[in-house]
Amino acid sequence: MTFHAPDASKHQRIRASYTAFTMSIERLCRVDPGARSALRAGLRRDLDDPRARAMHRLLTPRLPEECDDRTAQAYYTVASLIAAQPRHAFAPGQEADEGTADEQGEQVPQEGGEPDEEAAPSERTSYGSSFGATLGQAAIAKGASMRMSAAENSINLLARQSLRGIHLHLPSAVNRVRTTDAPIDWGQLLADLVNWPHGSGRISRRWLQDFYRITAHADRD
Numbered sequence: 001m002t003f004h005a006p007d008a009s010k011h012q013r014i015r016a017s018y019t020a021f022t023m024s025i026e027r028l029c030r031v032d033p034g035a036r037s038a039l040r041a042g043l044r045r046d047l048d049d050p051r052a053r054a055m056h057r058l059l060t061p062r063l064p065e066e067c068d069d070r071t072a073q074a075y076y077t078v079a080s081l082i083a084a085q086p087r088h089a090f091a092p093g094q095e096a097d098e099g100t101a102d103e104q105g106e107q108v109p110q111e112g113g114e115p116d117e118e119a120a121p122s123e124r125t126s127y128g129s130s131f132g133a134t135l136g137q138a139a140i141a142k143g144a145s146m147r148m149s150a151a152e153n154s155i156n157l158l159a160r161q162s163l164r165g166i167h168l169h170l171p172s173a174v175n176r177v178r179t180t181d182a183p184i185d186w187g188q189l190l191a192d193l194v195n196w197p198h199g200s201g202r203i204s205r206r207w208l209q210d211f212y213r214i215t216a217h218a219d220r221d
Contacts, residue, residue, distance in 0.1 A: 128188030132207030136214030
């Protein structure tokens with residue numbers, strides 16, 4: 001199959017919409033502690049869970065139009081993960097790095113909810129850093145508190161999860177990463193969760209390959 005320039009452009013627009021969403025959530029959490037608390041309460045919750053009700057007011061204006069429940073769940077999960085970060089992660093000084101996003105973060109391009117197509121080789125550079133790469137970096141970080149065996153168990157557990165399972169198990173893995181300075185690419189994580197229902201095999205393979213590529217030369221426990 002031949003992939004034309006318009007496909008690559010569409011891919012970039014979708015990816016940009018994911019980044020815009022996550023930046024808007026980070027900004028919201030920084031300026032509104034109450035919103036941050038409401039989003040954090042939705043961690044591991046389904047869309048219809050009573051504890052997720054406060055999230056609807058905050059996230060509905062930020063969702064792409066006509067997105068289905070599985071897509072919406074990806075946005076809710078990532079918003080909750082962002083909000084669950086330690087308070088110091090929302091330092092005021094970070095705002096200077098976010099000038100390219102909409103000030104209120106509510107205008108997310110509609111393409112953000114569309115499935116990401118199977119990437120052509122020429123599009124691979126448009127990927128952000130996968131969670132597998134982040135977990136690998138956390139495992140080999142100087143003075144890391146995460147044992148290599150624990151990191152390997154974690155990435156293999158995530159790689160075999162169903163859609164429901166990935167939403168349930170991600171928070172624990174993210175908490176482990178937070179004990180290190182390894183950055184999480186929230187936009188790419190959102191993209192992967194949106195595409196998990198129809199592309200979990202491809203996504204989990206990329207997570208595993210990124211993890212082992214980074215940890216290949218590290219000392220084992």
